[in-house]
Amino acid sequence: MKSTQQKIFITKQIPEAGLALLQKKGYAITIRKKKSIITQQELLKATKNTDALLCMLTDPVNKKVIASMNRCKVISTYAVGFNNIDVETASGKGITVTNTPGVLTDATADIAFGLLLAAARHFIPGDKMTREGKFIGWDPMLLLGKPVAGKTIGIIGAGRIGGAMAERAAGFGMKILYYSRTRKPQLERNLKARKTGLRTLLKQSDFVSLHCPLTPKTHHLLGKDELTLMKSSAVLINTARGEVVDEKALARALRQKEIFAAGLDVYEREPKVERALMSLPNVVLLPHLGSGTDETREEMARIAARNIIGILEGRGKTFKVN
Ligand code: NAP
Ligand code: GLV
Numbered sequence: 330m331k332s333t334q335q336k337i338f339i340t341k342q343i344p345e346a347g348l349a350l351l352q353k354k355g356y357a358i359t360i361r362k363k364k365s366i367i368t369q370q371e372l373l374k375a376t377k378n379t380d381a382l383l384c385m386l387t388d389p390v391n392k393k394v395i396a397s398m399n400r401c402k403v404i405s406t407y408a409v410g411f412n413n414i415d416v417e418t419a420s421g422k423g424i425t426v427t428n429t430p431g432v433l434t435d436a437t438a439d440i441a442f443g444l445l446l447a448a449a450r451h452f453i454p455g456d457k458m459t460r461e462g463k464f465i466g467w468d469p470m471l472l473l474g475k476p477v478a479g480k481t482i483g484i485i486g487a488g489r490i491g492g493a494m495a496e497r498a499a500g501f502g503m504k505i506l507y508y509s510r511t512r513k514p515q516l517e518r519n520l521k522a523r524k525t526g527l528r529t530l531l532k533q534s535d536f537v538s539l540h541c542p543l544t545p546k547t548h549h550l551l552g553k554d555e556l557t558l559m560k561s562s563a564v565l566i567n568t569a570r571g572e573v574v575d576e577k578a579l580a581r582a583l584r585q586k587e588i589f590a591a592g593l594d595v596y597e598r599e600p601k602v603e604r605a606l607m608s609l610p611n612v613v614l615l616p617h618l619g620s621g622t623d624e625t626r627e628e629m630a631r632i633a634a635r636n637i638i639g640i641l642e643g644r645g646k647t648f649k650v651n
């Protein structure tokens with residue numbers, strides 16, 4: 330190995346499309362082969378003398394890990410969300426943090442709308458009943474759900490994915506409310522969306538869908554008090570981050586039928602799922618599949634690789650978060 334060769338550490342196997350771009354540059358690439366989430370200890374050791382880290386949204390790229398990096402120039406996360414990275418500490422050391430926005434917007438909005446339909450119309454209990462041979466014939470009262478078309482959706486965090494969710498909802502003739510930091514004139518013009526306060530949104534919506542990032546301000550944005558404001562016929566969808574909802578309070582609200590159903594792709598202590606949720610029939614549980622299509626994950630791999638190349642070589646388009 331040449332002494333000038335730059336070292337890249339990748340915490341999980343990613344699609345070949347991205348690896349090929351890095352290999353072409355002649356970097357010394359180490360890929361962690363395990364399926365488990367990398368621990369802080371492992372990360373510390375592996376990133377001490379690396380020039381670039383390509384990490385997953387699961388990885389604890391915290392103060393301690395970043396503080397012990399001797400020559401890292403770029404932390405490229407294979408995700409749009411970067412709440413697992415201590416960006417402030419990285420900035421303090423002159424390390425650029427990058428992400429993969431945009432390419433996963435439609436895939437994630439599709440999962441969110443899929444969860445909405447599945448939770449409103451009993452897809453999972455219906456599938457289970459059918460497989461178990463318990464479908465004994467059409468029945469006027471069988472697994473009655475909640476109507477979707479024409480109802481009101483409340484979007485929390487009207488950014489890229491929130492906006493794409495609003496477009497899907499508009500296709501179903503839904504009325505759109507949104508809660509965000511800034512006004513979205515385009516959503517208002519094109520989809521007749523209306524900006525409201527959080528409490529109004531929760532009180533008036535038949536469906537509430539979370540699309541904000543996890544930040545200190547959005548941690549437990551929906552807790553017991555907020556869930557109480559929702560209609561008893563309402564459905565909550567979370568494809569943002571688990572910590573945005575108080576999971577214990579949500580389980581209680583679902584069990585006591587304070588809300589009708591929920592569809593979740595993310596969890597507060599991921600990959601752990603609140604035990605109380607596991608046994609409830611009125612919640613659909615997905616294993617964080619938001620961006621999970623073959624094409625999207627390939628494109629994310631290319632972007633995560635280009636972000637590294639761009640920073641190490643000082644040219645080309647990169648998606649910086651600091
Ligand atoms: P984005 O374009 O940055 O949108 C996020 C929006 O949230 C922004 O428009 C921002 O509002 C709003 N926001 C920020 N802080 C807020 C607050 N305190 N209260 C209300 N709204 C707030 O990001 P994105 O690409 O749509 O992704 C959104 C999130 O989805 C990511 O951060 C990630 O956690 C999650 N995600 C999950 C999956 C999955 O697999 N389930 C996949 C991709 C992303 P303003 O524009 O008004 O400032
Ligand atoms: C997925 O959750 C992402 O943030 O990309």
Ligand code: GLV
Nearest residue numbers: 466467468469471
């Ligand atoms: C249901 O299948 C119907 O025809 O109404």
